[in-house]
Amino acid sequence: MCNIMLVVAYDGTEYCGWQIQKNATTIEQKIIEACQKLFSREIKLVGASRTDTGVHALGQIVLLKVDTTIPIHKIPYAINAYLPDDIVVRDAKIVTNNFHPRYNAKNKTYEYKIYNCNFPLPQYNRYAYFYHKTLDVDKMNEAAKGFIGKHDFKAFCSTGSSAKTTIREIYSCDVDIEDEMITIAINGNGFLYNMVRIIVGTLIEVGRGKMQPEDISDIIESLDRKRAGVTAPAKGLTLVKINYN
Amino acid sequence: MCNIMLVVAYDGTEYCGWQIQKNATTIEQKIIEACQKLFSREIKLVGASRTDTGVHALGQIVLLKVDTTIPIHKIPYAINAYLPDDIVVRDAKIVTNNFHPRYNAKNKTYEYKIYNCNFPLPQYNRYAYFYHKTLDVDKMNEAAKGFIGKHDFKAFCSTGSSAKTTIREIYSCDVDIEDEMITIAINGNGFLYNMVRIIVGTLIEVGRGKMQPEDISDIIESLDRKRAGVTAPAKGLTLVKINYN
Numbered sequence: 055m056c057n058i059m060l061v062v063a064y065d066g067t068e069y070c071g072w073q074i075q076k077n078a079t080t081i082e083q084k085i086i087e088a089c090q091k092l093f094s095r096e097i098k099l100v101g102a103s104r105t106d107t108g109v110h111a112l113g114q115i116v117l118l119k120v121d122t123t124i125p126i127h128k129i130p131y132a133i134n135a136y137l138p139d140d141i142v143v144r145d146a147k148i149v150t151n152n153f154h155p156r157y158n159a160k161n162k163t164y165e166y167k168i169y170n171c172n173f174p175l176p177q178y179n180r181y182a183y184f185y186h187k188t189l190d191v192d193k194m195n196e197a198a199k200g201f202i203g204k205h206d207f208k209a210f211c212s213t214g215s216s217a218k219t220t221i222r223e224i225y226s227c228d229v230d231i232e233d234e235m236i237t238i239a240i241n242g243n244g245f246l247y248n249m250v251r252i253i254v255g256t257l258i259e260v261g262r263g264k265m266q267p268e269d270i271s272d273i274i275e276s277l278d279r280k281r282a283g284v285t286a287p288a289k290g291l292t293l294v295k296i297n298y299n
Numbered sequence: 300m301c302n303i304m305l306v307v308a309y310d311g312t313e314y315c316g317w318q319i320q321k322n323a324t325t326i327e328q329k330i331i332e333a334c335q336k337l338f339s340r341e342i343k344l345v346g347a348s349r350t351d352t353g354v355h356a357l358g359q360i361v362l363l364k365v366d367t368t369i370p371i372h373k374i375p376y377a378i379n380a381y382l383p384d385d386i387v388v389r390d391a392k393i394v395t396n397n398f399h400p401r402y403n404a405k406n407k408t409y410e411y412k413i414y415n416c417n418f419p420l421p422q423y424n425r426y427a428y429f430y431h432k433t434l435d436v437d438k439m440n441e442a443a444k445g446f447i448g449k450h451d452f453k454a455f456c457s458t459g460s461s462a463k464t465t466i467r468e469i470y471s472c473d474v475d476i477e478d479e480m481i482t483i484a485i486n487g488n489g490f491l492y493n494m495v496r497i498i499v500g501t502l503i504e505v506g507r508g509k510m511q512p513e514d515i516s517d518i519i520e521s522l523d524r525k526r527a528g529v530t531a532p533a534k535g536l537t538l539v540k541i542n543y544n
Contacts, residue, residue, distance in 0.1 A: 140424065144418040172389075173389040173390075174387055
C-alpha cells in the first residue's frame with residue numbers, strides 16, 4: 055500500500071466546497087471519482103482543509119492510500135486525466151504511514167482578495183470580492199496585527215462548527231494593496247468555521263472607519279460573534295499553502 | 300446628440316469576439332442590447348478594436364451617439380445595469396463630434412500571458428495559455444525587439460484580413476516572467492488580423508530553441524505566413540489600452 059500526499063489546486067466557483075456530501079458536487083467527490091476510474095477500486099481520501107462552497111485552493115493537501123505500480127512522478131498526470139479543468143493535482147509525494155494531512159499540519163496560509171475600485175473588472179469576478187467604497191488599507195493592516203497570537207476566536211466562528219475548542223494561534227496577518235487589489239494574507243495553526251471570512255468582514259469595517267484598529271482585542275475578548283463584522287463572500291478566499299514539519 | 304466614449308472591460312471567454320454578427324453572441328451585441336433597453340431606441344456603436352473570439356479587454360474604446368439627459372458620470376452605472384457580469388463599462392466621457400475610436404487611435408497595447416509550468420493552475424485557465432515545455436525567456440525578449448519598427452507584417456497576418464495595407468509600426472515589445480507567468484506586452488499603431496497571436500506563436504518557437512532571435516527580421520522580410528510560428532490561442536490575449544492624442 056502506498057501513502058501518497060497530493061497537492062491540489064482548484065477553482066471552487068462551481069463546487070459545494072471540499073467535503074463529500076449527498077446531492078451536491080464537491081471537489082473531494084471529483085477527486086475520488088477520478089481516482090476510482092484510474093485505480094479501478096474504492097478510494098477514500100483525507101483532505102487537510104474543508105474549504106467552503108466557492109472557496110479556492112492553490113495548495114490543498116490530500117492523503118491517498120492506494121496499491122499502485124504507477125511511478126509517483128506520474129501520479130499527478132494520471133489523476134488529472136480524469137479530472138475537470140478546474141481541479142488539478144500539481145504534485146505527489148510518498149509519505150510515511152502515520153502522516154495525517156490535518157493533524158500533522160504545522161500552519162496554514164489563506165489569502166483573501168478585495169478588488170477596491172469604482173467599477174468591477176470581469177477578470178477578477180471569480181477570485182476577488184468587489185467592494186467599491188473607499189477603504190483605509192493602513193488602518194486595516196494596523197487592525198490585522200490585533201489578531202496575532204493565541205486567542206479564543208469564538209467571536210470569529212460561525213454557528214454550526216464542530217470544533218472541540220475555539221482557541222487558535224495566528225502567526226501573521228498582513229493587509230497590502232497593489233493597484234486596486236487588496237490582499238489579506240493570514241497564517242495560523244488552524245482556522246475555525248468561516249474564521250478568515252469573518253476576520254476579513256471585520257477588517258472591512260475598520261477600513262470603512264466603522265471600527266477602530268484598537269477594537270479588535272475587545273471583540274476577540276467578548277467571545278461574541280455579533281460584535282465582529284459580517285462574513286465576507288467566499289469567492290475572495292484561497293487556501294494558499296499548508297506547512298508540515 | 301451626445302458623443303460618448305466608453306471604456307469597456309470584458310472576459311471574452313463566452314463570446315464570439317467583439318463584432319456583431321448573425322447567429323452568434325458577441326460583446327458589441329450585448330452592449331447594443333443594453334443601450335437599447337436603457338435608452339429605448341435603436342443604437343449603433345463603433346468599437347476601436349475587433350477583438351477575436353475568446354480575446355479579453357481591459358480598455359476597449361467604444362463610441363456611442365445618443366440623445367440622453369443622464370449625467371455622463373452616471374452612464375457607466377446605467378449601462379452596466381443591463382449588462383452581464385463579464386462585460387463592464389468602466390468609464391464614459393463626452394468627446395467631440397469628429398472623434399472616431401479606430402481612426403483617431405494613436406497606439407494600442409496588447410498583453411499575452413503564458414503560464415509556463417509543469418501543471419496548469421485552474422485560476423489561470425481563462426486568461427493564460429498553459430505551456431509546459433521550458434521556454435528561454437531571455438531569448439524570447441531578444442527576439443521581441445526584432446518586431447520593433449515600421450514593417451510590412453504580411454508574414455504575421457492570417458488570411459481573411461480585409462486590411463488595405465499590411466504595413467504597421469511596432470513601438471515596443473517586451474517579454475517578462477514573474478514566477479511562472481510570462482507576459483508579452485506589445486504596443487503599436489495598429490495590428491493585423493491575428494498579428495499579436497502569430498507574433499506570440501513565433502516567440503514561443505524562439506523560446507523553444509526552434510528559431511533564433513536573429514531569424515525574426517528574415518521572417519518579416521519574407522512576407523510569408525508559413526515562415527512564422529503558429530497562431531497562439533486566443534485565451535491568453537488581452538487588449539489592455541488604446542491611447543489617443
